[in-house]
Amino acid sequence: MQTEPTQTSCTAFVGRQLIAKGTLQHVVAIVKDTLEDREIAQLLIFDDFTGKPIDIDFRGKTAEVLQRLSNQAGHTPDEKESEQPTRRVGRPKLGVVSGEVTLLPRHWDWLKSQPGGASVTLRKLVDEARRSGKNESKVRTAQEASYHFMTAMAGDFPQHEEALRALYAGNQDRFYQLIDDWAPDIRDHIKTLAENAFIEEET
Numbered sequence: 001m002q003t004e005p006t007q008t009s010c011t012a013f014v015g016r017q018l019i020a021k022g023t024l025q026h027v028v029a030i031v032k033d034t035l036e037d038r039e040i041a042q043l044l045i046f047d048d049f050t051g052k053p054i055d056i057d058f059r060g061k062t063a064e065v066l067q068r069l070s071n072q073a074g075h076t077p078d079e080k081e082s083e084q085p086t087r088r089v090g091r092p093k094l095g096v097v098s099g100e101v102t103l104l105p106r107h108w109d110w111l112k113s114q115p116g117g118a119s120v121t122l123r124k125l126v127d128e129a130r131r132s133g134k135n136e137s138k139v140r141t142a143q144e145a146s147y148h149f150m151t152a153m154a155g156d157f158p159q160h161e162e163a164l165r166a167l168y169a170g171n172q173d174r175f176y177q178l179i180d181d182w183a184p185d186i187r188d189h190i191k192t193l194a195e196n197a198f199i200e201e202e203t
Contacts (some may be wrong), residue, residue, distance in 0.1 A: 009048040014039050016183035032062040051145030051193055072158040136201050142197035153186050
């Protein structure tokens with residue numbers, strides 16, 4: 001289930017200073033109620049999951065800005081898709097969907113010899129692959145979020161490129177060392193985004 005845009009976790013910065021953190025609706029309300037127009041002009045709001053900036057139309061009063069956000073949330077691209085009836089093939093009670101799998105004869109022979117037969121064995125293999133790839137997916141997501149935020153907010157900081165190399169190499173100590181002298185709010189947010197980038201693979 002997708003998070004609604006207004007409930008997206010995000011962080012707002014003016015220059016190098018963290019201004020607000022929380023849901024998009026919460027952050028937008030704080031920004032409108034506390035910042036002057038000239039400060040809002042320098043504002044950047046980042047999605048905490050992707051590390052990418054979020055564009056907000058701040059024209060008008062706080063209620064008007066929040067209303068526009070609510071309207072956008074009520075007309076997401078996935079809305080039409082969710083209205084379409086789901087077509088199921090196979091055994092509805094189990095949620096099984098049929099599909100074509102092309103294997104060599106020796107593969108079929110091995111699958112058929114396993115307890116439960118080919119279908120059960122294939123499902124087990126897929127579930128095992130999904131579990132083993134979970135950490136890899138977390139690492140990749142954290143790396144990309146950190147990269148996007150670092151590029152936008154720390155692109156001109158010293159040793160920026162070296163820090164990125166350490167990030168993608170999984171060298172946590174080197175990464176933290178390189179960003180240690182950066183602006184505190186930016187550095188700390190990078191550490192939060194990169195938290196899962198250094199997960200060790202399960203053995």
